[in-house]
Amino acid sequence: MGSQSTAVQNGIDADVDMDTKRDYRAVIRSLKERDNYTNFAYIAQVWAIIIGTIVLTVWSFSVVAWEGLGWWWNIPMVVVAVFVIGASQHQLGGIVHEGTHFILFENRKLNELASDWFGAFPIYTSTYAFRLHHLAHHQFVNDPERDPNFSQAKDSGHWLDFPVAHIDLVWGIIRQLNPVLLVSYIAARARYSALGVDTNPYADPKSPGSPWAIRWGVLYAVMVPFAVIALLSAGELGYADSASMTTWAMGIIVVATAVLVVYYAVIPDDAFAKSRLDPIISHRATAISRLSFMAILYSGLTLGEYYSGGMPMWGYFGLFWILPLFSTFPLFMILREWVQHGNADRGRYTNSRIFLVNPFVRYAVFPFGMDYHLPHHLMAAVPHYKLKGLHELLLEKDAQYSSRAQVVEGWSLHKGTQDNPTIVDVLGPDFAPSGNTAYVDDATLEYASVNDKDAIAAQKQESLNNH
Numbered sequence: 001m002g003s004q005s006t007a008v009q010n011g012i013d014a015d016v017d018m019d020t021k022r023d024y025r026a027v028i029r030s031l032k033e034r035d036n037y038t039n040f041a042y043i044a045q046v047w048a049i050i051i052g053t054i055v056l057t058v059w060s061f062s063v064v065a066w067e068g069l070g071w072w073w074n075i076p077m078v079v080v081a082v083f084v085i086g087a088s089q090h091q092l093g094g095i096v097h098e099g100t101h102f103i104l105f106e107n108r109k110l111n112e113l114a115s116d117w118f119g120a121f122p123i124y125t126s127t128y129a130f131r132l133h134h135l136a137h138h139q140f141v142n143d144p145e146r147d148p149n150f151s152q153a154k155d156s157g158h159w160l161d162f163p164v165a166h167i168d169l170v171w172g173i174i175r176q177l178n179p180v181l182l183v184s185y186i187a188a189r190a191r192y193s194a195l196g197v198d199t200n201p202y203a204d205p206k207s208p209g210s211p212w213a214i215r216w217g218v219l220y221a222v223m224v225p226f227a228v229i230a231l232l233s234a235g236e237l238g239y240a241d242s243a244s245m246t247t248w249a250m251g252i253i254v255v256a257t258a259v260l261v262v263y264y265a266v267i268p269d270d271a272f273a274k275s276r277l278d279p280i281i282s283h284r285a286t287a288i289s290r291l292s293f294m295a296i297l298y299s300g301l302t303l304g305e306y307y308s309g310g311m312p313m314w315g316y317f318g319l320f321w322i323l324p325l326f327s328t329f330p331l332f333m334i335l336r337e338w339v340q341h342g343n344a345d346r347g348r349y350t351n352s353r354i355f356l357v358n359p360f361v362r363y364a365v366f367p368f369g370m371d372y373h374l375p376h377h378l379m380a381a382v383p384h385y386k387l388k389g390l391h392e393l394l395l396e397k398d399a400q401y402s403s404r405a406q407v408v409e410g411w412s413l414h415k416g417t418q419d420n421p422t423i424v425d426v427l428g429p430d431f432a433p434s435g436n437t438a439y440v441d442d443a444t445l446e447y448a449s450v451n452d453k454d455a456i457a458a459q460k461q462e463s464l465n466n467h
Contacts, residue, residue, distance in 0.1 A: 024397055031390050032381045034106040039098065042368070042385075043118050046091040049084065054320050057081040078319065085320055086328025087364035093333070094368030094384070095119030100131045102447035103383045112280040113289075121293040123325065124190075124221065126286055128279050131448075132202050135277070138380055138444035139201070139456075141351045142341055143463050146201045149337055156188035157181070158334055162343040163429040176334055185330045201459040202276045204452070209273030213264075217287065220260055221294055227252050228302055229314050236310065246306040250299065257295040264288050276456055278449035336365050339408075340373045343427045347436025349404040352377050353426060354391060356409045374405055380444050406431070438464060 060077045098104040099115025115127040133148045140146035144154070153159035158181070160172050176182065228249040235245030264287045272283035279286070305313040344351050355371040362371055369376065369384025375391045376382070378401075382390050394401040412422045425431060440460045450456060 024393075027393060028379070031386045031393070032379070034103050034383055036105045036107050036110055038383075038385065039095075039104050039114075043095060043114070046088055046095070047118070049091075050088045053081050053084045053088070054316070057320070058316065081320060082324045083328050083364075086324035087332055089123055089324055089329040090332045090336075090364060091367040092119045092123050094370065096123075096125070096127055096130050097134065097370070098368055098384060099127045100134045101380050101444075103381060108280050116286065116289065117293060121290050123329070126290060128281075128283070128286060132200055132275050132277065135444050135448060136201050138377065139441050140459070140463050141377060141439075141441065142344060142346045143438075145466065146459060146463055148200060149341065152188050153334075153337060156185050158185050158188075160338060160342060160427075162427060163432045164343075164427055166424055166428065169424055169427055172338075173335070176331055179327065182330045183326050185334060186326055189330070189333075200275075201456065204274050204276055207270060207274035210267070210271040213267065213271050213273070213287070216260055216263060217291065220256060220291065224253060224256050224294075224298055225314070228298060232302065232305060232314065242306065242310075246302060249302050253295060253298050253302065257291060260291055261288055264291065276450060276452040277445075278451050280449075332364050336370060339365075339423050339427065340370070343432055345433045345436050346438040347433060348378075348439040349374070349400055350406075350433040350436050351439070353406040353408050355423065356407065357411070357423075361411065377441070380441075381446050440464060 057077050057080075061074055064071075064073045095104065096115050096119040099111055099119065102108060102111055104115050105111040112127055120127050120130065137147050137149045142150060144150050150159070158176070160169070164172065231245045231249040231252070232242075234240045235242035264284055267284075269284070272287070274283075281289075301313045301317055305311060339355065340352050344353070352373040354374050355366060357366065357371060366373075369387040372387035372391050375387050375394060376384075378394070379390060391405075394405070396402070406421070406426060408423050408426050409420055410422050411424065421431060440463055442460070445456075
């Protein structure tokens with residue numbers, strides 16, 4: 001580990017007395033403390049906003065219908081809902097992000113289960129799959145060959161050629177509104193995060209697993225809804241009895257789920273792809289757990305549509321969940337990745353920034369403490385609700401941090417100053433860092449169970465050699 005990291009992880013400047021160093025380390029330990037209850041409040045808040053947005057929008061539909069207004073009166077409320085829910089899906093990604101670093105909850109199994117069920121499964125991924133993607137990003141931040149964020153954005157065509165001028169950034173944002181580009185970003189994200197890629201430094205080339213362990217799950221997630229919607233539509237259009245079509249639809253869900261549960265239960269362990277990081281919950285159990293989540297969701301939508309007297313539950317699912325998932329959700333993710341690491345290098349204090357933004361931007365673009373992104377990269381073991389305190393501590397105690405950390409204020413296109421730049425400013429040529437020593441962050445694996453330390457150490461050496 002480099003000398004810059006030692007200053008942050010183990011103490012402060014070398015000329016500081018030992019008592020001060022001990023106090024500093026004690027504060028760091030307290031900042032890293034986790035518990036098994038605090039984040040339930042944050043999770044509940046996100047889901048309350050999601051549910052409240054859906055209920056309010058559906059209620060507005062009834063008002064429009066009651067007043068005899070045209071359907072187009074619903075469009076403004078739908079647009080608002082799609083943006084709010086897309087931002088909230090980004091917040092679910094924040095839940096997974098905390099779970100990935102083992103800081104959502106102190107209990108490791110609770111951390112994994114809560115992250116999966118309340119964050120990852122609803123956006124069609126798993127905490128473990130994202131962990132392979134994200135911890136590699138932390139350890140090899142901004143390394144074009146080993147940082148999955150960097151390579152994935154380039155492969156999908158969503159990375160800008162930093163530094164960029166103000167007008168180029170604006171055009172880049174407008175270009176991302178293209179639905180085809182947003183869908184391609186989600187597809188690339190699935191490949192890198194949910195499915196994994198051979199270039200991930202944590203991938204184990206000796207244990208690639210069977211592709212069908214993934215393919216059957218994807219087919220279930222996509223084909224079961226198509227079959228169910230087709231059957232329910234036949235009943236609603238009068239081609240068949242609605243009750244019998246609902247029974248058939250539930251039968252498809254039950255049978256498909258049962259068959260796939262048996263499949264995941266009996267396939268050998270080596271059918272599941274393995275990596276250099278051990279899972280907290282077995283791959284088999286996670287696969288069955290994710291399948292169970294989808295079965296509960298699909299069953300609830302199907303039965304809800306029947307017992308509500310024809311309320312289009314599946315239509316609402318498509319409108320309020322799938323549409324944001326492939327539009328505003330990836331838009332907010334792209335923006336976050338640009339501003340967090342665009343026009344940055346691999347230096348310890350220059351690979352990201354701190355963002356001072358209003359609450360609405362924070363909710364949509366910087367979920368779960370991601371506005372204090374540089375402190376997070378310095379100490380990923382600190383929970384999101386303590387990152388501001390970490391930032392303030394480092395400003396006071398770490399001379400390199402206080403002199404080099406870039407604090408950014410707002411999105412304004414109006415040019416800021418060297419000391420108070422805007423987000424648009426720091427992505428331009430005046431703020432392009434240079435000459436900083438590349439850093440590989442081993443501390444990001446502090447809570448992870450590594451089963452092949454030699455292979456990861458070799459990746460580290462290659463990364464530094466290629467800088």
